[in-house]
Amino acid sequence: RRRGQLAALSIAAVVIIVGVPLWWKTTETYRAWLPVSQIRELAKLQLQLSADVEVVFARGTVTPEQQKKVPLTQTQEEDHAVDEDTGLKYRYETKYRTATIMEEDALNKPNAAEADLSLHVLSESPCGSLVIYVIPESSSLLPEDVKVYIGQRRTALLRVVPQMRTAKTLEQLLHHLQPHIKQVLRVMSFSRADITAALSDRVRFHPGNKESIADSMRAFKSSPGYEITFSLLNPDPKSHRLHWDIEGAAQTYIQPLLTKMSPVANFSIDSQTLHYAMLGVNPRFDNTRSAYMLNADSLAHVINPVEARLGSNAASSNPVLNFLLYVPDAYHSPLYIQDQNKQEVPSNAFHSPRWGGIMVYNVDSYYGPEAEFPVDININMAKVMGVFLAQLRLLLGVQSSTPPPGFLVAPCGRTGLADWELDRLMWSRSVENIATATTTITSLAQLLDQIGNIVINDNIAEQVSSAVTSLQLAVAELEAGNLKFALQFSKEAILASEKAFFDPSLLHLLYFPDDQKFAIYIPLFLPMCVPILLSLIKIASEARQKRREKQAKKD
DSSP states (O other): OHHHHHHHHHHHHHIIIIIHHHHHHHHSOOBOOOOHHHHHHHHSEEEEEEEEEEEEEOTTSSOHHHHTTOSEEEEEEEEEEEETTEEEEEEEEEEEEEOOHHHHHHHTSSSHHHHHHHHHHHOOOOTTOEEEEEEOTTOSSSOTTOSEEEOSSSEEEEEOOHHHHTOOSHHHHHHHHHHHHHHHHHHHSOOHHHHHHHTTTTSOOOOSSHHHHHHHHHSOOOOSEEEEEEEEEESOTTTEEEEOOHHHHIIIIIHHHHHHTTTTOEEEEEEEEEETOOOSSOOEEETTTTEEEEOGGGGGGTHHHHHHHHOOOTTOOSOEEEEEEEOOOGGGOSEEEBOTTSOBOTTSEEEETTTEEEEEOOOGGGOOTTOOSSEEEEOOHHHHHHHHHHHHHHHTTOOOOOOOTTEEEOOOTTTTSOHHHHHHHHHHHHHHHHHHHHHHHHHHHHHHHHOTTSOBOHHHHHHHHHHHHHHHHHHHHHHHTOHHHHHHHHHHHHHHHHHHHTOGGGOGGGSOOHHHHHHHHHHHHHHHHHHHHHHHHHHHHHHHHHHHHHHHHHO
């Protein structure tokens, strides 16, 4: 009997001291360490956007007394509370100085475009900064009705206004100058509307009108790369044989823009020709114009039938921008697109938000009475690429807002993008990447905290730590005004956060829920535990009985 008690106690001791810890250790879920405290700090996103502004006074814009007080530096800050978890601060550090001799020579050029180029050659402004040259009212650089000229680089020319001439002190001069500088900054640098739209993944905002809603939804979301596909749709190869030099046109018109936008994302271009591809909508014939018409209401039904023929690049997860050139067949030519006011669209093209654009190219002039079918047609690629380039700018988020009265904006040039437009896009993309990465990494931390039986491998912890580090660096670089580095770190953060979030090992379905665990462990442990428990209960009852007998003998 004594030996049976000792055996039961030994087995119970082995199970409790050795078996249970061993089972617990071998079946526990491995969860690598995550920087949870740093993630919680990033959940309360506080961003500061800093921009350096240099205001240069040309000869004749300041008096000798005012000139003695420059150079001068002023700092202006503006708080923008988006919601309880997101706050923004805009910081402008403005430096005032007088123009150098070489800058004075550049400002004496015949026109503003040449002056802008000469000033750019003298000193190239860093990314995210602006230089505003204040020129005399009598300067011939600007037309009489133009107050501000915005060049292709990061330079603006501001004509002295009459109120500034009456200023006696430098403080009065800067007081009159400040509203005009703010106007220039709203055009050339980041604006509150752009930054708020960039936070759309993190903050719900309510645009004031339909136009602002369309602007916020038109551009593609920020992505490390984009696929650009040009498609030529030939619905009737028997009527015409089409020739388009898409490779040469893309190199001439599109590639300069993509090269300039390389800091924002990577781009790849491909093209295809689709025969017997129809729009899927029957155009209406207008007798008054002797042409077929596509009204604005039917344009929404054009994309789906065509999209089924386009195919997709399964090897890439990047967004695809589709640009379609549709050449109507001989029986539906000419074909024109009407707007909502029943007026012909000058470009004969339209674009779909976050999808691409379609242009209708009429070739009815080639169908003469003696034409032999199929007619050989060479497409005017300059006309086509001009339309596609404008659509590409809109879809990539390059804002083309109307400048205030008295502003003259220089053409973009052969690159299709001004330097200050690229800066505005980089500001928006940096904020958007930071907001998206913080939302992703915070959601991942909450998911892992709620579901305790998900394995956190070392590679996931490494990606999370990398994303947090990149986010902290991006926020710091934004605060320091280093736009280029801020964008680069924000891109690294969003790549690391999404790689960690979509890791296949985080799938909850790969692990047993609690009810299935009980179904597995009960048949295994119950037959073993019942005899041990009964033996322990019997030993305990016998020990209690002996204690009572001893107590009774003492009494």
